[in-house]
Amino acid sequence: MSFSLRLILKELFHRWVGFSLSLLAATAAVALCVGITMMQSAADKETRRNARDIGSNVFIIPASCDLYEYHQQGYSKDSMPDTNIDRMMEAGKIAYNHLIPTLTAEIKVEGRLARMTGIAMARHPKGRPSKSKMGVVVTPGHVHLGHNVAELLGAKKGEDIQLLNRLWVVERVAPEMGTVDDITILANLEDAQQALARRGEISEIKAISCVQCDTPEDTSLGTLRAQLKKILPDTQVYLMKEIADARVRQRRMMELYSPFVIIVLILASAAWLGVLAAINVRERIGEIGLLRALGYGGRTIGFLILGRAALVGVSAALLGFVIGTFITLAFGPEIFPETARAIRSDYRILGVVLVATPLVALFASFIPATLAIGHDPAVTLRENQ
Numbered sequence: 612m613s614f615s616l617r618l619i620l621k622e623l624f625h626r627w628v629g630f631s632l633s634l635l636a637a638t639a640a641v642a643l644c645v646g647i648t649m650m651q652s653a654a655d656k657e658t659r660r661n662a663r664d665i666g667s668n669v670f671i672i673p674a675s676c677d678l679y680e681y682h683q684q685g686y687s688k689d690s691m692p693d694t695n696i697d698r699m700m701e702a703g704k705i706a707y708n709h710l711i712p713t714l715t716a717e718i719k720v721e722g723r724l725a726r727m728t729g730i731a732m733a734r735h736p737k738g739r740p741s742k743s744k745m746g747v748v749v750t751p752g753h754v755h756l757g758h759n760v761a762e763l764l765g766a767k768k769g770e771d772i773q774l775l776n777r778l779w780v781v782e783r784v785a786p787e788m789g790t791v792d793d794i795t796i797l798a799n800l801e802d803a804q805q806a807l808a809r810r811g812e813i814s815e816i817k818a819i820s821c822v823q824c825d826t827p828e829d830t831s832l833g834t835l836r837a838q839l840k841k842i843l844p845d846t847q848v849y850l851m852k853e854i855a856d857a858r859v860r861q862r863r864m865m866e867l868y869s870p871f872v873i874i875v876l877i878l879a880s881a882a883w884l885g886v887l888a889a890i891n892v893r894e895r896i897g898e899i900g901l902l903r904a905l906g907y908g909g910r911t912i913g914f915l916i917l918g919r920a921a922l923v924g925v926s927a928a929l930l931g932f933v934i935g936t937f938i939t940l941a942f943g944p945e946i947f948p949e950t951a952r953a954i955r956s957d958y959r960i961l962g963v964v965l966v967a968t969p970l971v972a973l974f975a976s977f978i979p980a981t982l983a984i985g986h987d988p989a990v991t992l993r994e995n996q
Contacts, residue, residue, distance in 0.1 A: 633887045633923045634930070637972060640880035641931025641964050644873050646939040648960055650947065651869055667817035669707055669835060671695075674845045685791055686715040686726070690812040693800075695843050699816070700736050702842045707818040707835070709733045714800060715814045716807050718775065721763050726795045727775075729803020747797055753782035755797035761785075775806040820850060877971060884975035888920060892979040912980075920976035924969030931968070932961045 672681060673689040681687055696712045699705065714729040732748050749755055754774070756766060761784040766772050770781050774796070787793060804810050820835060839848050936956045943954040 629887055629891050630919075630923065633884055633972075634927055636880055636883045636887075637923055637927030637968060638931045638934065640876045641927050641968055642935035642938065643876055645932050645935030645960055645964065646943075647869050647873060649936065649939045649957060650943050650954055667709070667711065667819055669818040669820050669848060669850055671816040671818065671839065671843070671846050671848045672814070674847050676847070678847075678849070686728075687814045688716075690714070690809065690814055691843075691846060693804075693811055693813045695813070695846065696734060696816055699842055700734055702736060702838075705736050705838050705842070707820065707838075708735060709817075709819045710735065711817040712800060712813045713815055713817060714803050714807065714809060714812060716809070718796075718807075720760060720774070720796075723763060724794075725757075725760050725763075726791065727798060727803055727807065728795055729798050729800040729807075731800040749797050749799045749802075750782055751799045751802055752780060753799070754779045755783040755785060756781055757785055757793040757795045758787040759793040760796055777806055881971050881975040884920070884923070884972055885978065888916065888976040888979040889982075891919070892916060892982060916976055916980035917973055920972040920980075921969045924972035925965065927972075928961075928964040928968040932964055 672687045673691045676687040676689045693712055696710055699707065699710055711733045712731050716727055717724050718727050719725075730747055730749060747755065754772070756764070761767070761781075764772055766781050766784070768781050768784050772779050772781060779798070785792060798806070800813070804812060835848050835850065839846060939954060940956065947954065
């Protein structure tokens with residue numbers, strides 16, 4: 612075996628170009644796979660955040676609210692007690708998350724109709740904590756003005772305005788949105804309840820469906836309604852299918868993308884290594900024929916070909932892990948700035964590539980090694996004469 616190892620090392624120095632090309636291809640594939648794997652967690656979190664930021668897709672409103680009028684007006688004129696959200700939070704693991712209670716009513720502003728919406732920070736059911744924040748947070752005593760309302764009042768950020776016999780500080784003036792948001796005034800929920808004389812009331816609870824992405828939407832809506840009927844029988848729920856479908860499509864795309872890229876890289880690398888191994892065997896056919904004529908069996912010949920492949924695989928695994936980790940830590944946070952903390956080196960990946968890369972290299976070199984073992988040395992020696 613030591614004789615075979617010496618032959619492998621001598622062959623590497625003698626045919627260093629082929630070895631370098633094999634090592635380069637395998638190293639590049641390993642580095643890319645390491646980078647994709649390291650960034651997968653950040654990508655998943657970023658995808659969930661982006662899908663979440665598409666907006667709420669579940670709306671819980673009073674049972675007395677007519678859905679036709681609700682869609683026509685854009686909000687529920689009927690109300691329900693704000694203790695409903697506490698009951699939902701105490702219900703444990705339910706198919707909702709990011710519960711946002713709101714209270715909406717029409718008010719007069721300079722003789723024109725506008726909307727005031729009181730909104731509270733998103734809350735989460737028991738057993739489903741979340742570190743990420745969602746929804747607009749309005750400081751008590753402050754308001755966020757829609758673009759047209761701000762123009763109507765001639766108000767700017769930081770100024771005081773008088774609304775509903777109360778003084779408010781303008782915390783934000785929103786840019787023109789081209790929607791009903793332009794005539795909306797956002798306030799803290801408790802402030803809005805007091806100003807509108809509707810203490811303890813809310814119009815609706817906005818939420819996000821937490822049913823698994825592979826659940827059909829009609830089934831998920833049935834799950835939502837069944838759970839809500841037990842918790843809040845005096846309410847009704849509807850799912851905004853367009854938003855729900857957009858969230859599902861985005862998450863499914865990311866779930867399938869990374870494995871697909873890794874498989875393509877492995878297949879391309881294996882094909883390239885197989886071609887280079889075949890070329891190497893062809894160049895060494897005279898050497899192989901001479902070794903067979905000297906009495907070295909197929910085991911030795913196979914070890915020369917497969918041992919070279921294993922050496923390429925181990926070297927590529929080590930180099931690829933180092934290069935892939937360095938590049939990912941250097942540039943990954945720029946790709947996923949919001950979830951950069953999830954990008955970190957993981958030595959479990961090194962263990963995987965140290966096993967997987969040599970196996971791929973051995974698999975790619977198996978057919979060339981088989982051809983080399985089965986080659987008739989007499990034919991080779993006759994051709995050389």
